Amino acid sequence: KLDERTRDIVKSTVPVLAEHGEAITTHFYKRLLEDHPELKNVFNMTHQKEGKQPRALANAVNAAAQNIDDLTAIAPAADTIAEKHVSLNIQPEHYPIVGEYLLKAIKEVLGDAVNEEVLEAWGAAYGEIADVFIGMEEKKYEASAWTGYxxxxxxxxxxxxxxxxxxxxxxxxxxxxxxxxxxxxxxxxxxxxxxxxxxxxxxxxxxxxxxxxxxxxxxxxxxxxxxxxxxxxxxxxxxxxxxxxxxxxxxxGDFYLDESSNRPIVLLSGGVGLTPLMSMYNKVRNEKEVYFIHAARNGGVHGLKEEMAGKQSYVVYETPSEEDKTLGVYYKAGYVDLDWLRTVVPKDADFYFCGPEGFMRAVNGALHEWGVPAGQINYEFFGPKGTL
Ligand code: FAD
The missing domain is CATH 2.40.30.10 (Translation factors)
Structure with a gap:
């Protein structure tokens, strides 16, 4: 367990992390992958190029530093990451290498601004955070249908x-x-x-x-x-x-249907984000009150169109073609917005959504504006874990 002094030091570095976090994690990945090229088989190399992965890691480290007194406060976010680690087959032995390079990166990026005591505190804090993940992932591997591939x-x-x-x-x-x-x-x-x-x-x-x-x-x-x-x-x-x-x-993955809830279900998807919702829809379409709203550019790129059709399914096309307009009742042109949403779905429902980031931000904003409780809002990112 970390002592108070260590936790205080870690917390005192939060402003520095907020400012330099991404520079540190960018440097971290660069050095790590240079020295351990075998890890290029594990990391998504496109996310590296785009800078998405360093951003996600910087956010995670920052959240951990802020909550170092009580890491259970970040349990839901940690769970999403642990699920992803399990799907990537991350093992306990990966953690010390990551820790070593993270400390190196802090030292190399911040230079004289950090002393040995801060580095030691961070070393200890990393160990504690790593143990939380290793513990969570061990349980998940035990429950998993198989490990590896x-x-x-x-x-x-x-x-x-x-x-x-x-x-x-x-x-x-x-x-x-x-x-x-x-x-x-x-x-x-x-x-x-x-x-x-x-x-x-x-x-x-x-x-x-x-x-x-x-x-x-x-x-x-x-x-x-x-x-x-x-x-x-x-x-x-x-x-x-x-x-x-x-x-x-x-x-x-921790984005799944809560089948124990008795509330109606509202599924909202943008583009290929409809895939996890299609699975949910097919599971409950004959048993529960379920609404499915899908946004796409037009009918030509809308996959699984027939499968999602139903009397409570609505399709919203940004730029519908003439043929799209023959779709009938479940058709609306433009975008999903709150004024329209409240006319087609109930508010006291469990909401699940997935799609491009802009779509997810719009939907999340609309649901909050409407006053849907946060506990009834669930979403999935098709990329490194982000925040809305
Ligand atoms: P990548 O090579 O990873 O490229 C991704 C995008 O980045 C491309 O548009 C590319 O043009 C662009 N790009 C490439 N290089 C750069 C660069 N240097 N700078 C900036 N941009 C660049 N996808 C689905 O299709 N269906 C699903 O059901 C699905 N489910 C998912 C579930 C989860 C939980 C997650 C995390 C992701 C899911 N995805 C899904 C996304 C999927 O994992 C892949 O990310 C997706 O298929 C793209 O991978 P890729 O290798 O083809 O593209």
Whole structure:
């Protein structure tokens, strides 16, 4: 247990972390990956380039420093991260390496501004935080359907829209399909020819459990003039064929349907963010009062369109085509906004949403403005953990 002096020192560094946190974590990843290139097989190298991962880590470190007196205050955020670690197969032995490089980065970025006592305090605090994660992850591994990767065969590949394709997966060993909660995701290990590292990506399971397969639905991230195409999604769309085998980690994630609640359920998705909600919808559509609102640019890129149709499903297209306009009752042009939302869904409901960050911010803002209690609002980021 950390003594009071150590905790005071850590707390006193919060303003410095707020200012230099991202510089420290950016430096940290650079040095870590230089010295341990094997970790390029574990980290998402695109998030590294975009700077998303250093930002997420800086936020996490800052939150831990602020709450070092009582780390249970950050338990929900820590749980989301621990679930992701489990899907990436992070092991206890990874923690000391990370700790070593984090301290090095603090020292190298802040220079004379930190003395030995501060570094020691941070060393001790890191050890404590790492132990919390290791403990949480150990329990999760014990409860997990398998650890590491299990080979799944692509049984069926189905085009769902201009951009989204589903992959139906069966265990290569012929064993049983694991249990999962609607909303959870799997990790997929991509060994792409000509790419120097393996890359891991998460994909939400897009159908309800108990169907005799795992289904993921993947959006192809095309490149632009400025940006390269998405690595794994492009490979899945273009190169992975029926009969191919993919290494998959067990279902994980803390964004899932609370089936014990009796409130109506409202699902809100933007773009490919509909996948975890599709799983929830299919699970409860015949049993519960459930509303499904989906926003997309237009019908051409809207995957799983027929599957989400229902008398309480609403589609909101930003720029609908003439053909889209023939969709009938469940169609609205423009964006999801509070004025419209309150006319189609009940307020005292459990809300689940997922989509691009701008969409999630808008939905979160609308729900708070409406006065929906925070405990009834649930969301998933399709990237490093962020805050809304
Ligand atoms: P990446 O190579 O990772 O690139 C991502 C984007 O960054 C691309 O648009 C690319 O153009 C851009 N980019 C590349 N290089 C740079 C650079 N240097 N600077 C700035 N931008 C750059 N996706 C789905 O399609 N379906 C799902 O159901 C799904 N579920 C998910 C669930 C969870 C919990 C999480 C965390 C993610 C989920 N994702 C899902 C997202 C998925 O994991 C991948 O992130 C996605 O497929 C893109 O991966 P990629 O390798 O194709 O693209």
């Amino acid at each position: 299990r080979n799944f065969t692509v049984e069926k590949k189905v085009k769902e829209s201009e951009e989204i394709t589903s992959f139906y997966l069966q265990p290569e060993d012929g064993g049983s399909i694991p249990f999962y909660r609607p909303g959870q995701y799997i990790g997929l290990k991509a060994d792409i020819p000509d790419y120097p590292h393996t890359q891991l990506r998460q994909y939400s399971l897009s159908d309800e459990p108990g169907k005799g397969y795992l289904r993921i639905s993947v959006k192809r991230e095309d490149g632009t003039d400025e940006l390269p195409a998405g690595l794994v999604s492009t490979w899945l769309h273009k190169d992975v064929q029926e009969g191919d085998v993919l290494p998959v980690s067990a279902p994980a």
